[in-house]
Amino acid sequence: MPVCIGHLLDRMQSSNHRLRDMEQHHPLLSAGADVETGSMAAGVMVGSPHADHTAGNRTLWFIQDSCGMVCAAITWFLVLYAEFVVNFVMLLPAKNFWYSLLNGATFNSLAVLALASHLRAMLTDPGAVPKGNATKEYMESLQLKPGEVIYKCPKCCSIKPERAHHCSICKRCIRKMDHHCPWVNNCVGEKNQRFFVLFTMYISLISAHALGLSGMHFFSCIKVQWNECSEFSPGASVLLLIFLCLEAILFLTFTAVMFGTQIHSICNDETEIERLKNEKPTWERHVRWEGMKSVFGGPPSLLWCNPFTGLRLRRVLLLTHGRRSGSEFSV
Numbered sequence: 001m002p003v004c005i006g007h008l009l010d011r012m013q014s015s016n017h018r019l020r021d022m023e024q025h026h027p028l029l030s031a032g033a034d035v036e037t038g039s040m041a042a043g044v045m046v047g048s049p050h051a052d053h054t055a056g057n058r059t060l061w062f063i064q065d066s067c068g069m070v071c072a073a074i075t076w077f078l079v080l081y082a083e084f085v086v087n088f089v090m091l092l093p094a095k096n097f098w099y100s101l102l103n104g105a106t107f108n109s110l111a112v113l114a115l116a117s118h119l120r121a122m123l124t125d126p127g128a129v130p131k132g133n134a135t136k137e138y139m140e141s142l143q144l145k146p147g148e149v150i151y152k153c154p155k156c157c158s159i160k161p162e163r164a165h166h167c168s169i170c171k172r173c174i175r176k177m178d179h180h181c182p183w184v185n186n187c188v189g190e191k192n193q194r195f196f197v198l199f200t201m202y203i204s205l206i207s208a209h210a211l212g213l214s215g216m217h218f219f220s221c222i223k224v225q226w227n228e229c230s231e232f233s234p235g236a237s238v239l240l241l242i243f244l245c246l247e248a249i250l251f252l253t254f255t256a257v258m259f260g261t262q263i264h265s266i267c268n269d270e271t272e273i274e275r276l277k278n279e280k281p282t283w284e285r286h287v288r289w290e291g292m293k294s295v296f297g298g299p300p301s302l303l304w305c306n307p308f309t310g311l312r313l314r315r316v317l318l319l320t321h322g323r324r325s326g327s328e329f330s331v
Helices: 033-037 066-091 097-123 136-141 195-225 235-267 273-276 289-296 315-320
Strands: 004-006 044-046 147-154 157-162 164-167 172-175 178-181 186-188 326-331
Touching: 004 186, 044 273, 066 097, 097 186, 157 172, 164 195, 195 235, 195 289, 235 273, 235 289
Parallel strands: 004 147
Antiparallel strands: 044 326, 147 157, 164 172, 178 186
């Protein structure tokens, strides 16, 4: 049975020559194929190093990139710093109990949701294509029709579905790859875009909240000339608040813009890479609410704003502690 394989992918970049994704006709190219084959080469794999890779294996995605891990650690440090200043410098010393309680509950809840969204975006497989599956035996198992064209990535030796792009940091082809974000130490793709959107939304909200609280605190402290305004000295309080305001302005600007561009991309069913390359869509586009439903899942509801949706404690414990045979780290 003759098969046409685009093994010279780097010479065929034009989107006009790309046919529809073969995954609609071949279940082996489904989104869960990477889990079934156990090919998590760019991340951390929990399980026996010598065990057969089956659908029952539990895998945890984590990119071992030094720059990304530093950026992720900085993100957590800045959020925790904001928590410290808001709670211990502004809210706890306040005389109004209900003012402290309501603002503290709101700010801390948003901060927890932001950090949870960050973890989900960082530890969720963004939609990696099985690595090294472009073998002769695998091609024959697809039972391709004469003249059908599929593409092979020369970098990770995998069959490349439509709208997939290779990430040099993750060392994998990612489905519907939007971009690689060092702040979440992961690619933003088909499976974790919703968590990245939630992360930018919650960071922008706590940044705006921190700016508002800082402004009110400044005015209230100026009225009493910083006496009984905080348990910290006036100089220390001013420095902590100035740094918090600078951080909040930068975070608010960056995350608000990123949140807007992500919503725009989802509503137009177009990734950032596709927009920059000006690729003409050859797929059925899900625009506006249909695009939002495809990313967040189901009809509009409060579950869209919940980063814990679909998270099972038992599975997290399995991923954390692994099995008796230990863990395998592969890059």
